Amino acid sequence: MTTTTERTARAKAPPDVETLRTRQGRGSAQVPRWLVKTISPVALIALWEVLAETGVLPRDVLAAPSTVAVTAAGMWADGTVQSAVAASGLRVIVGIAIGLVVAVVLAVLSGLFRRGEDIIDAPVQMMRTVPVIGLIPLLIIWFGIGEEPKIALIALAVTFPLYMNLFGGIRNVDAGLVEAARTLGLGWFGQVWHVILPSAMPQFLVGLRYSLGTAWLALVFGETINATSGIGYEMNTAREFFQTDVIVVCLALYALLGLLGDAVVRLLERGLLSWRPAFSGR
Numbered sequence: 086m087t088t089t090t091e092r093t094a095r096a097k098a099p100p101d102v103e104t105l106r107t108r109q110g111r112g113s114a115q116v117p118r119w120l121v122k123t124i125s126p127v128a129l130i131a132l133w134e135v136l137a138e139t140g141v142l143p144r145d146v147l148a149a150p151s152t153v154a155v156t157a158a159g160m161w162a163d164g165t166v167q168s169a170v171a172a173s174g175l176r177v178i179v180g181i182a183i184g185l186v187v188a189v190v191l192a193v194l195s196g197l198f199r200r201g202e203d204i205i206d207a208p209v210q211m212m213r214t215v216p217v218i219g220l221i222p223l224l225i226i227w228f229g230i231g232e233e234p235k236i237a238l239i240a241l242a243v244t245f246p247l248y249m250n251l252f253g254g255i256r257n258v259d260a261g262l263v264e265a266a267r268t269l270g271l272g273w274f275g276q277v278w279h280v281i282l283p284s285a286m287p288q289f290l291v292g293l294r295y296s297l298g299t300a301w302l303a304l305v306f307g308e309t310i311n312a313t314s315g316i317g318y319e320m321n322t323a324r325e326f327f328q329t330d331v332i333v334v335c336l337a338l339y340a341l342l343g344l345l346g347d348a349v350v351r352l353l354e355r356g357l358l359s360w361r362p363a364f365s366g367r
Contacts, residue, residue, distance in 0.1 A: 148330035156330040157337070165319065170338060172314040176232065176307065177300050177342075180239025184296070187240070188247035195248075196255030196285075197277065206252070213245035218306050225310060235307035242303035243296040250292025254285030290354050297346040301339050 130150050136142045137149030144152070160166045191209060194201035217238060224234035258281050266280045308317025316335050323331035 145327055145329065148333060153330045153333045153337075157334045160331070160334060166334075166338065168314060169316045169319050169335075170342070172318075173304055173308070173316045174342065176235050176315065177239060177304055180236045180303070181243050181296070181300055183236065184240040184243030184300075185247060185293075188244045189251065191244075192248045192251035192255065196252045197281070209245065209248055213249070217242045217303060221306065221310065230311040234310050235304070235312070238307040239300050239303045242299045246296045246299060247289070247292045250295075251285060251289045254288030255281060257288070258284040286357055287354075290350060290357070293353075294347055294350045297350065298343060301343055301346075305339070 133142070133147075134150045137144075137147065137152075142149075148156070157166070191205050195205040195209075196202070220241065221234070221238065224237050228234045228237060262280050262284065263276055266276045271279060304315075305317050305320075308315045309321060312318040312321075316338050320332055320335035323329075323335070
């Protein structure tokens, strides 16, 4: 029979790990994560609407969210949004593709070979400290005022973050893994393909996420170079006429396209890094 002392000890004993996990899981499941994530944006938009309707935020300073929504619907109906996104998206895709190829080639040569680092790394470090926007006059002189300087500006903005992250990822690979691969009989190419590059992939994808943001930032400046289409062109035109609603629509498009690009990289992470367990938060 169970004595009174044993019952008291059981009552005072902490719950086991599985019980704690179950209770935590039930508690977190009561409020869906998507609902928690939407509370703060919805509250900010509601506050914005109230300030605009009460006149605290005049229209020529910042249009109300309801006005912005009506403007966005009108721009979508007449095809302005679609044509602007298509023009800007094409520039970003081409610029990222060029910058990605250049960054990967330079980072691999510099990361895998000491002589490559001696030749490549110093000029890249010098170039990355130069403001990319400051190169616009030279890009206009070299490429004219067509699409080329816009794409070159995006490619330059993308190249340096990608290079830095991939180079750092290659150089931070655990030497023990490389030695183990060598012991198992893998040749140099096998070590690079099966050990070094996969180990550097997480940091490279972080650089890719960051580069997508800098690409859209560079596009904003690039589309000031005699642009006749694109999101930046629509925003610059709206600025001349103090159309704050159109400006907000363009900014929202930049934000949505940035989120879309980030979501694409997250999908790549799930596929390319499925072998790597990671902490997902509590």
